[in-house]
Amino acid sequence: xxxxxxxxxxxxxxxxxxxxxxxxxxxxxxxxxxxxxxxxxxxxxxxxxxxxxxxxxxxxxxxxxxxxxxxxxxxxxxxxxxxxxxxxxxxxxxxxxxxxxxxxxxxxxxxxxxxx
Amino acid sequence: xxxxxxxxxxxxxxxxxxxxxxxxxxxxxxxxxxxxxxxxxxxxxxxxxxxxxxxxxxxxxxxxxxxxxxxxxxxxxxxxxxxxxxxxxxxxxxxxxxxxxxxxxxxxxxxx
Numbered sequence: 001x002x003x004x005x006x007x008x009x010x011x012x013x014x015x016x017x018x019x020x021x022x023x024x025x026x027x028x029x030x031x032x033x034x035x036x037x038x039x040x041x042x043x044x045x046x047x048x049x050x051x052x053x054x055x056x057x058x059x060x061x062x063x064x065x066x067x068x069x070x071x072x073x074x075x076x077x078x079x080x081x082x083x084x085x086x087x088x089x090x091x092x093x094x095x096x097x098x099x100x101x102x103x104x105x106x107x108x109x110x111x112x113x114x115x116x
Numbered sequence: 117x118x119x120x121x122x123x124x125x126x127x128x129x130x131x132x133x134x135x136x137x138x139x140x141x142x143x144x145x146x147x148x149x150x151x152x153x154x155x156x157x158x159x160x161x162x163x164x165x166x167x168x169x170x171x172x173x174x175x176x177x178x179x180x181x182x183x184x185x186x187x188x189x190x191x192x193x194x195x196x197x198x199x200x201x202x203x204x205x206x207x208x209x210x211x212x213x214x215x216x217x218x219x220x221x222x223x224x225x226x227x228x
Contacts, residue, residue, distance in 0.1 A: 043220050043221040044206065044219040103172055104149070104151070104208075105161070106158060
């Protein structure tokens, strides 16, 4: 079945540091890939997505590129802020019948803490 | 604000009891998904409905059931509750089962 593996956490950085959170996946077919972010006490918010190989998703300074050859979708940000402190989830979705997003399969989540 | 509303926010009950969690999807969204988030299992897909019909099933226990009503809101029913059912239960919706899912803030269920 499908699976997503995220780098071991938590990650602690100083403000303005460079961020990388690794994500690799196992899936049949051609899944879509996502990064979701969860702030304390809130639900998951879609951060960015990519639907095919070599697509780059980007939002709020975060980027991730769909690498089919390495089955990876690493999240990066050039300069993190204290407000980026949250839990980050990598996820993939089935494309049942090629026409719909099915269930999301999530990684275990990475806790990011950014200090001033 | 994602536009997905879940009630109640918190639920505390005892083993053996039954509870109902409610979800109102974003306006215009036809598809509803339920997920369970626990410390040991992480985020797991439970079940999906599209326009009232069950579309996909994940790791949902037989003690759990769900439905989507004609007005598109959905309910997740959990019965014969066990301590291990304590978790955050999220509902998500998407416009047509194709576009990405938007999540509610979750219902935190605590079993005493």
